[in-house]
Every structure is written in structure tokens, then in C-alpha cells.
Amino acid sequence: MVGTVVSVGQVYAVNDVTASVLMYAAILIFSPLLAAMSYIGALLGTLTGLAILGRSGLALAYSGLLGYNSLLSTAAVAGFFYVISWRSVVAAILNALFTSLIQVALSSSLQQVQTGLPLLTMPFVISTTVFLAASSTTNGSGLVRPREISTPEKHRADHVAGNDGSFSRPLPKEIRTDISMREEDGECVAV
DSSP: OHHHHHHHHHTTTOOOHHHHHHHHHHHHHHOHHHHHHHHHHHHHHHHHHHHHHGGGGHHHHHTTTTTHHHHHHHHIIIIISSOOSHHHHHHHHHHHHHHHHHHHHHHHHHHHHTOOOOOTTHHHHHHHHHHHHHHHHSTTOOOOOOSSOOOHHHHHHHHHHTOSSSSOOOOOHHHHHHHHHHHHHTSSOOO
């Protein structure tokens, strides 16, 4: 579907298939997981928008305008703000659907009021902000935030290795014994 490809171009207000393919290629080189989640978000946003708008949304879908906000939402949740896992992927899909609903509602509201205001990334910002605020207050959601923002692959590798600070991993017995001995000798001070 051309609209799902052009959605990445619409993030930068570029309505061109070739430029959009180059943007996807650049994202793919940077992070294959981020590229996959971005495309999934664009596809979900486009299909959800078409399901709501029907035939009247075909021009918007073809130009990529129904998918770019959901693309951003999915990439933010499943690759940027959380360590990628099955839970973050499900959360990203829900966020993309919610973003698409907000986009359709806001665009029809702005058209009825005839404000002339463009929609831009307002649906992405609203949806992702609400989602991040709600998930950060939920205990046991299973969503893990990385210590440093990097690629989804590095977030996942750090999480699996236990280097991300997201969960405490007990020190091996040898290190605990060494620290205890050094504390007794006055070489280091327990904090």
C-alpha cells in the first residue's frame, strides 16, 4: 500500500514514494526493529483510519496522512521509551490505534469549527503522552524503561544483560565477599 510507505515521508511533510523509501532504508540501517515497528504503526493507522472514514478517507490514506501519527506512536512506545518486548509491542499497537482514533476525531472537529488549524502531530503527542503517563503509574505493567535512550536493539541487549538499571540483579557471591573484606580492612566504605 503506497500510503503506508508515504507515511514516513509525511512525518517530514514529504509526499513522495522515493523519498519515503529512502527514509525507511535509513531507519532500517539505524535499527531494523524501529523500521519494522514504524511500518506496523503506519499500516495500523492507515487501516484504522480507512475503517472509520470508509471511502471518504481514500485520498488521505493514499497520501500517507492517515498513517504518520500512528507510525510515530508505535515507534515511540515499542522502540524508544520502552525496552522492546511482547508487552511493549502490544502497548505500541494499542497506542497506534488510539492515536488513529484521536486523529480522525480531531480532524473532523477542526473541519467543523473551520479553524484552518493543521493537525500536524497533535494526535501522536496527545496519545503517547497520555499512554506514557498512565503506564508509568501502573505497577507491574511489565513495561521497562531504558536508562539511556539508544536503539531498540541496544535497549533489549542491555536489559537482557542486566545493565539497564531496570531491575536489580544480585551481585555474585565472590564480589559480595570481596566487598565485605575490603570494608573490614577500611579500603572502601559502604554507602
